[in-house]
Amino acid sequence: MPTRKLIVDGKEIEADDSVTLLQACEQAGAEIPRFCYHERLSVAGNCRMCLVEWVGAPKPQASCALQVRDIFPNKDGTPAKINTTSPYARKAREGVMEFLLINHPLDCPICDQGGECDLQDQAMGYGRAAFHRFNENKRAVEDKYMGPLIKTIMTRCIQCTRCVRFATEVAGVPDLGATGRGEDMEITTYLEKAFASELSGNVVDLCPVGALTSKPYAFNARPWELRKTESIDVMDAQGSNIRVDARGSQVMRVLPRLNEDVNEEWISDKARHACDGLSRQRLDRPYVRVNGKLKPATWAEAFAAIAAKISETSPDKMAAVVGDLSAAEEIKALKDLMGALSVTNLDCRQDGAKLGGPRQTYLFNTGIAGVEAADAILLVGANPRWDAPVLNARIRKTWLATGPAIANIGPAVDLTYPVMQLGDDLSVLEAIANGSHAFAKTLKDAARPMIILGAGTVARADGAAILKLAARIAGDTGMIGPKGTPAEGGWNGFNILHTAASRVGALDLGFVPGAGGRDVAAIVDGAQKGAIDFIYLLGADEFDVAHLGRAFVVYQGSHGDAGAHHADVVLPGAAYTEKDGLYVNFEGRVQQAGRAVFPPGEAREDWAIIRALSDVLGRRLPYDNRETLRAAIIKDAPHFAKIGEAPVHADTKPATWSNIGQAGALDSQKLGQTFAGYYQTNPIARSSETMARCAKEIGQGVVQMAAE
Amino acid sequence: MSLRRLAPPDMQPAGFAFSADNAAWAVKEIAKYPQGRQASAVIALLWRGQEQEGWVTHPMIESIAQMLSMPFIRVLEVATFYTMFNLVPVGTYLVQVCTTTPCWLAGSDAVMDACKKHIHPHPHTVSADGKFSWMEVECLGACVNAPMLQMGKDFYEDLTGPITEKLIADFRAGKDPKPGPQNKRHTSEPEGGATTLLEDVAKPKKPSKPKPGAAT
Numbered sequence: 001m002p003t004r005k006l007i008v009d010g011k012e013i014e015a016d017d018s019v020t021l022l023q024a025c026e027q028a029g030a031e032i033p034r035f036c037y038h039e040r041l042s043v044a045g046n047c048r049m050c051l052v053e054w055v056g057a058p059k060p061q062a063s064c065a066l067q068v069r070d071i072f073p074n075k076d077g078t079p080a081k082i083n084t085t086s087p088y089a090r091k092a093r094e095g096v097m098e099f100l101l102i103n104h105p106l107d108c109p110i111c112d113q114g115g116e117c118d119l120q121d122q123a124m125g126y127g128r129a130a131f132h133r134f135n136e137n138k139r140a141v142e143d144k145y146m147g148p149l150i151k152t153i154m155t156r157c158i159q160c161t162r163c164v165r166f167a168t169e170v171a172g173v174p175d176l177g178a179t180g181r182g183e184d185m186e187i188t189t190y191l192e193k194a195f196a197s198e199l200s201g202n203v204v205d206l207c208p209v210g211a212l213t214s215k216p217y218a219f220n221a222r223p224w225e226l227r228k229t230e231s232i233d234v235m236d237a238q239g240s241n242i243r244v245d246a247r248g249s250q251v252m253r254v255l256p257r258l259n260e261d262v263n264e265e266w267i268s269d270k271a272r273h274a275c276d277g278l279s280r281q282r283l284d285r286p287y288v289r290v291n292g293k294l295k296p297a298t299w300a301e302a303f304a305a306i307a308a309k310i311s312e313t314s315p316d317k318m319a320a321v322v323g324d325l326s327a328a329e330e331i332k333a334l335k336d337l338m339g340a341l342s343v344t345n346l347d348c349r350q351d352g353a354k355l356g357g358p359r360q361t362y363l364f365n366t367g368i369a370g371v372e373a374a375d376a377i378l379l380v381g382a383n384p385r386w387d388a389p390v391l392n393a394r395i396r397k398t399w400l401a402t403g404p405a406i407a408n409i410g411p412a413v414d415l416t417y418p419v420m421q422l423g424d425d426l427s428v429l430e431a432i433a434n435g436s437h438a439f440a441k442t443l444k445d446a447a448r449p450m451i452i453l454g455a456g457t458v459a460r461a462d463g464a465a466i467l468k469l470a471a472r473i474a475g476d477t478g479m480i481g482p483k484g485t486p487a488e489g490g491w492n493g494f495n496i497l498h499t500a501a502s503r504v505g506a507l508d509l510g511f512v513p514g515a516g517g518r519d520v521a522a523i524v525d526g527a528q529k530g531a532i533d534f535i536y537l538l539g540a541d542e543f544d545v546a547h548l549g550r551a552f553v554v555y556q557g558s559h560g561d562a563g564a565h566h567a568d569v570v571l572p573g574a575a576y577t578e579k580d581g582l583y584v585n586f587e588g589r590v591q592q593a594g595r596a597v598f599p600p601g602e603a604r605e606d607w608a609i610i611r612a613l614s615d616v617l618g619r620r621l622p623y624d625n626r627e628t629l630r631a632a633i634i635k636d637a638p639h640f641a642k643i644g645e646a647p648v649h650a651d652t653k654p655a656t657w658s659n660i661g662q663a664g665a666l667d668s669q670k671l672g673q674t675f676a677g678y679y680q681t682n683p684i685a686r687s688s689e690t691m692a693r694c695a696k697e698i699g700q701g702v703v704q705m706a707a708e
Numbered sequence: 709m710s711l712r713r714l715a716p717p718d719m720q721p722a723g724f725a726f727s728a729d730n731a732a733w734a735v736k737e738i739a740k741y742p743q744g745r746q747a748s749a750v751i752a753l754l755w756r757g758q759e760q761e762g763w764v765t766h767p768m769i770e771s772i773a774q775m776l777s778m779p780f781i782r783v784l785e786v787a788t789f790y791t792m793f794n795l796v797p798v799g800t801y802l803v804q805v806c807t808t809t810p811c812w813l814a815g816s817d818a819v820m821d822a823c824k825k826h827i828h829p830h831p832h833t834v835s836a837d838g839k840f841s842w843m844e845v846e847c848l849g850a851c852v853n854a855p856m857l858q859m860g861k862d863f864y865e866d867l868t869g870p871i872t873e874k875l876i877a878d879f880r881a882g883k884d885p886k887p888g889p890q891n892k893r894h895t896s897e898p899e900g901g902a903t904t905l906l907e908d909v910a911k912p913k914k915p916s917k918p919k920p921g922a923a924t
Contacts, residue, residue: 177781179788184711190781191714 004068005079012079021063021071021082022050030084033093033122035100035208036160037064040264041169047100047160049122051092055081060092090126097126103139103183104209105155112151113210115223119158141186146176147194148693149201149273151218157211159185163203170266172396172416173197187211194698198389198678201272205255205265214253216273216690221245221252229596230257232583233271234325234501234576235685238368238388239585240267244275244577244596251275251577251596261369261646262589268389269694270678270685275577277688281560283572284601294570299602302569303616309552309568310341310617313534319345319523322511323539323557324500324682327581327593328640330573330606331506332633333621334538337610340619344514345523345532348506350543351674352521353455354463354661355496356512359647361467361660363504364586365480365492366450367646372398374493376446378439379408380429380470381457381671382497385415386678388586391497392416405446407439410454410671424670426466433469435476443477450479450493455503456674458496460667467661470494475657494657498586499674499681500542501576505584508637527551537563538606539573541683556609558599559683571613572603575684579605580626582633582640589646590639712788714766715796724767730756734775746776750786754793762802763794791845799834799841801879803827804858808847814854818869820844826876839880852896853889862887 002017008028015024020043022032035047045065052063056074063084071080083089101123108114141154159178164187167176173196175189189195195203204214226245233240233254241257254275256267286302287294297305310318320338322331331348338346349355355362366374371394384392392415398404399417407420409428422428422439431437435444443449451470458467471494474480479493498504513519518526520543526532527548535548539557545566555567558575576583578599584590599605604612607629614621623629634641675681679691679698714720726734734753741748750772757768764787773783787793794802803823807816823842827835831843850856853865857872864875866889878885893899 174779174781177779177785179785180712181789186711188781190779190784 002069004071005073006068006071007079007081009082009084015068017067017069019068021052021061021066021068024068025052025063025082025084032063032084033126034064035118035122035158036162038162038165038206041162041165041206044161044165047158048096049093049100049126051089051096053083053086053089053092055083060089093126094128097123098128098132098134100158101127101132102134103155104158105138107156111153111156111210112213112218113156113207117210118208139183144186144188145192145194146189146212147196147200148690148697149215149269150195150204151213151215152211153213154186154211156209157187158209159187160208161187162206162208163187163212166203166206167195167197169400170202170393170397171197171199172393176203196698198268198270198385199266199393201269202256202266214273216276217253221247226252227596229577229594231577231594231596232585232591233267234583234593235270235274235682236268236388237498237501237503237586238263238390239501239583239589239591240271240390241591242267242271244594246577246596249597249600251278261367262585262591263368263390264394266390266393270389270681270691273690273694274685274688276690277559277684277686278575278577279600280689281683281687282575282600282603283558283560283564283570284599284603285572286602287564287567287570289568294567299612302571303613305569306554306613307616309534313552315342316345317531317533318343318536319347319518319526319532319534320536320538321346321350321520321523321540321543322348322502322506323537323563324350324502324542325558325576325684326502326506326539326606327576327579327583328502328505328509328590328633329579329581329626329629330538330610331502331509331511332629332636333607333610333614333623334536335509335511336621336632337614337617337619338536340614340621341617344517345526346511346513346517347520347523348503348511349459350500350520350540351455351459352463352519352543353459353503354467355458356507357659359508359588360492360494361471361657362496362498362507363588363647364452364495364497366495367587368394370491371395371450372401373491374398374446374448374450375402375404376443376449377404377406378432378443378449378451378473379406379410379415379419380451380453380466381410381673382408382452382454383410383413383415383673383675384452384497385413386673386675387454387497387499389678405439405442407442410457411673413673424672426462426666426671429466429469429473430666433472433476440473440477443473443479446477448491448493449477450495452495452497454497454674455499456672459674460669462664462667464662465664465666468663469661469666471657471660480657496586501583501585502539504586504588505582505590508584508588508639509633510636524548537567539563539683556606557683558603559687561683561686563683571609572599572601573606573609574599574603578603582630582643584640587646588639590643592643712791712795714769714784715763717766719797720766721761722767724757724761724765724771726757727760730760738776747778747782750776750778750783751790754783754787758793762798762800763796794832794843796832797834797841798832799827800839801841801859803840803842803876804845804848805842806846806848806850806854806856806858807844808851810847810851811855815868816855819855819857819867819872822869822872822876826873837880840876853893859887865889866891866893 003014013028032050034050036044045062050063051060054061143152164176168174175195229244231244233242240263241259243255245253254272258265286297288297288305396417409422412421432440474494534552537555541561541563545562553567554569555563556571556573577596580595581593679695680686685691738749753772769783773780827840827842834841856865871890
């Protein structure tokens with residue numbers, strides 16, 4: 001890579017030709033103020049705040065829009081001299097700041113951006129505090145409707161166009177634009193329709209001023225009064241890194257954290273805005289069903305009711321199901337408790353996914369960052385835009401950068417990048433497996449092809465047969481092996497796109513039917529036929545809980561959703577913001593959530609509830625604190641010790657891959673989507689008013705709640 | 709310049725379609741640009757649409773966006789950026805009065821007053837008989853014949869208040885006034901006729917070749 005020498009603030013550096021002057025100055029340790037420049041967006045160069053002095057140049061230079069390769073040395077051959085702090089540069093920026101503030105309202109005291117506003121901060125450095133020269137009226141701009149998540153106060157807008165570029169480039173939903181020009185330029189959605197992207201909340205973070213702020217969070221808190229906790233999102237299985245901001249006992253908002261390997265700096269709207277569901281519909285005390293009605297009870301009474309039922313039930317008539325939002329700790333505790341009771345009817349796959357066995361067979365093996373190296377992608381019944389919006393943005397980024405061939409078997413949906421729609425019939429998958437379909441050749445010719453199976457696809461009755469076909473395609477087209485090396489350890493293009501945050505962790509810990517045990521469908525069946533008398537639901541709401549016959553149901557979880565409605569004993573647990581739980585994302589990366597607040601009322605951390613129950617049942621679990629529990633988890637699954645690391649991608653052992661799925665006949669049923677809508681897919685999101693409003697105003701179908 | 713927004717929904721027509729001729733022209737226009745760059749034709753199409761309908765309508769924007777595979781907002785951005793696109797209905801005769809400095813100094817206020825009196829007190833508003841509307845525009849490049857106005861593709865120059873009133877009356881009566889200077893001036897010659905270059909200009913002599921070695 002060619003480089004050239006620059007002298008930045010008297011310090012000589014060797015800058016890469018391909019970077020901008022702004023980046024070069026930052027390498028030299030200089031701090032350049034900016035509004036429109038953002039490293040993940042295209043360069044606009046319209047705010048002019050990043051002006052620097054290039055000694056000898058006739059004008060100050062916008063460093064974000066000046067490539068290092070365009071900076072020529074001085075006539076005598078000495079490197080070009082760049083000053084970022086000289087009076088000349090400073091004066092230029094002060095001039096820009098004065099222009100920006102001409103029309104910017106002085107409403108910081110009532111502005112939600114106050115305290116975390118780029119304009120506020122930079123005005124401290126470059127504002128003309130002593131006097132101002134503008135006596136005319138300020139320009140006022142009408143506020144625009146941008147949907148239920150984005151509040152607009154457009155008079156504050158400084159036309160940096162970050163939001164427009166984000167919508168067009170990253171989100172791939174070109175709804176935002178700048179109409180008019182000059183003083184009358186306005187940022188708006190087309191005819192003020194809602195900004196229909198699952199990543200829309202990110203424009204609030206991008207906005208350097210208070211023009212776009214969070215509507216649900218409006219006037220709720222100031223940044224300096226919030227307690228910030230680093231955590232992990234559980235609204236999808238991507239494990240986006242988040243920061244939970246809480247005040248007192250309430251989670252006020254959720255913001256993204258930077259993690260290049262997982263979510264870059266974006267999070268989905270569900271991750272960001274479902275947090276108001278954390279304080280609604282909460283289970284804050286134990287309940288026991290008496291004469292058909294749930295009555296408040298004490299922990300001791302609830303445990304006693306459970307112990308009484310367990311003592312009269314034989315292990316083969318007991319079952320336990322783990323839900324989609326559980327952390328590894330409680331899954332391990334429940335598994336150990338059920339093991340102590342000799343129960344084998346265990347399952348974590350509420351949707352009936354035909355997954356299990358070696359780890360590589362149920363992971364998103366390519367890895368999220370690995371997607372960027374793919375050159376052919378086959379989606380099978382996966383809608384990443386809803387299943388994992390941030391992953392979808394990564395696929396789009398890949399498409400923009402290298403233009404891989406992307407094909408979709410499943411319902412035709414707009415994924416924000418062009419996709420070859422191959423229809424929603426499984427015969428297409430068979431044709432690709434047989435090599436008779438044109439896309440089979442595309443996959444075969446590709447250096448690094450990948451296949452993505454949707455969670456709903458492997459959950460079908462013929463899921464095992466589909467898995468088998470997919471594994472065959474993976475094997476035949478060389479998806480698994482040392483063909484090309486993205487980061488390390490070869491290429492593995494076989495991917496399952498999970499939607500449940502707990503799923504991979506639960507599969508890692510082996511929360512699947514033991515010898516002769518029943519899976520979820522068989523548990524429901526058994527409950528209806530009287531073969532199952534006792535069911536322990538750990539936050540499990542997403543399967544047919546309404547039809548468990550006369551079985552005694554214990555529901556442990558955070559929200560009064562479907563599971564709790566049908567329970568005989570309700571044990572109040574903690575939501576993901578209320579425990580230091582371990583979650584494993586779909587690529588197999590173990591990450592730790594952080595406790596931002598305490599569980600409400602009498603609710604407790606879930607593993608502690610199970611530990612306490614085990615004591616009552618006379619089968620005390622051998623851990624008294626989180627550390628010993630973690631040690632037990634690591635003993636079961638050593639990768640839990642490596643927090644933050646994704647597994648190495650490729651495992652080419654034929655034994656692993658020939659055992660995936662089961663050959664069988666395919667149903668004639670068309671491929672569907674995992675979810676019928678984006679916004680209300682779990683108990684927290686269903687309790688969230690914001691998510692309900694999104695579903696109503698943006699409208700992408702509302703998931704049917706389980707009938708009472 | 710002022711805020712440029714689409715006309716309110718009750719003013720908008722139900723649909724838009726290019727006439728057969730214009731549609732054929734549009735296909736050729738779009739084909740001028742390489743594959744994937746069809747959006748480059750947006751200004752040409754909007755302009756032709758405006759020539760056909762008189763103004764840029766909401767259905768026109770969406771129809772052109774679909775023809776060019778562009779998001780609606782991108783076409784709206786273009787239509788609101790350029791003041792040459794009329795976003796509200798115009799009369800059969802659209803009077804564009806230049807009010808930039810030379811015209812203003814030469815009396816464009818009187819021209820505007822005539823429009824206000826005989827068309828409508830407000831610009832961008834169709835007159836009661838539906839035939840006229842007027843608007844202020846920036847310099848149209850005929851400063852030497854200031855003040856002036858543009859009607860369709862023609863310039864009417866060297867105006868005064870009364871002349872403008874007569875022009876409007878003539879158009880209203882269905883007459884076809886002659887474009888150009890309205891004060892008997894010939895193009896941009898001085899008022900009262902030419903004052904210089906009155907005699908025939910002699911054919912220019914061949915430039916004599918410099919003698920070799922003359923330049924030192």
